[in-house]
Amino acid sequence: MKIRSIKGIKDILPDQMPKWNIVEHAAHKLAKCYGFSEIRIPTFEQTQLYARSIGESTDVVEKEMYTFQDRDGTSLTLRPEGTAGVVRAYLEHNLSTQFSMRKLYYIGPMFRHERPQAGRFRQFHQFGVEVFGTEDPYMDVEVISLLWQYFTDLQLPELTLYINSIGTPEDRQLYISQLQAFAKPQLQNFCENCQRRFHTNPLRILDCKVPRCNSLTEEAPKLLETLSPASLEHFTHVQNSLSLLTIPYTIHHRLVRGLDYYSQTTFEITSSHLGAQNTIGAGGRYDGLVKNLGGPPTPAIGFAVGLERVNLLVPDAVLSQPFPMVVVAGFGDQGRPAGLKLLTRLRQAGIIVDADFRANSLKAHLRSADKLGALATIIVGDDEAQKEVVIIRNMKEKNQLEVPISLVPEKLNSWIHQNSNIF
Ligand code: HAM
16 A cells, blocks of 8 residues: 555645745745844744643644654654744843844744645645844834735735734733623624633634624724723834835734734734635734743744745746756767766856756757757757857747857856847
8 A cells, every 4th residue: 555645744846846946035035135044943842832832722732733752751742833942942042142133034844733725734834033122113014014025026916914903911801801791691602612712712702713703703892992002002103104114904803813922913914815724924923922931021023924825826927937947969979978068067157957868869859858948958969069069059939059169158148147149
């Protein structure tokens, strides 16, 4: 019997890689442009790190973690997200002492035992950023603007940015009692999950996906109405600064997020081009988490993007820059070794080049170059090898040019990179 991959855990196949490369390259480039440094944290950590950061009564900790015992009995968990690990590393390595503010980003796989469906996997990849050391609302806006620019650079369609504020823990305490007073008389009409959450994690009834619960909380009191003046002022600053940068946003009163560490600003970007799993990036402030994990009080904010979902949305146009593939067609007793030498020289010159060693006639080489989508084929038969020339054939226009073999790298480079027409 063949062994197959695990449900919800996918291979990324060679034909999907060009989009993945673009998506990841754009993330590295933009994060650096915004002053972030890359960090790589382990894929598994002690279970209590996640339980304490994300919250015991969240869906992630209650039912989605891949947890196992190490040989010495320690409970370990595959990381369900990146924030907890980054905070742990930030504290463990004293990353705060070198700079007053730290901006870190990461790209890598995360693991959650969720029900697989389009856009939802058990192993998925996130690009995330975390900033430590400032509570200035400008930083909220800088982080949101990085997220917004990432998606617009990649030309993702029909984006909506939702923002909300869930205030400080004190603001929330006040709000929760109001919410419970509102929901209690109709509690039996909520789904079972919400009836349980009413006691364990009441805020989550606000973003329950069950339509019945959704309509029950439509008239619920609004978080923004119970915020302290300071929290409200912070949120007003965020809104004004988003407007200043002309980033369009919608206030979403029920945006509370599924992880417990959040405070103040929360945000999400969705695309209506996706189905039910339409959130492509989300985050918020988590001013209490660093202290909660044993560090000094340190305000922080970040987001994470689901890269599988981004990949589903990246339009083919982003890929439309032609792949500068050149094929060397060496044939005949002298042409084949001359072709092999040229292949190596072109690679040394940084030109993406390939050859089909099975082809033993010009026709076969050209057929294979067509299949690879090559822009040009460099033809070296015995005659050319003797004269120390090659024929460069433009595969699209079908015209050809004879060039001394020593000038091929230079000619190709100027054709590919400077768009100068050598034919
Ligand atoms: P999150 O909302 O749990 O936040 O996940 C962020 C993004 O990861 C989601 O919006 C979605 O695009 C993607 N994602 C989550 N679960 C799956 C899945 N099962 N399959 C595919 N994609 C998925 C966090 O993880 C926080 N750590 C974000 C953050 C960073 N907040 C502050 N800093």
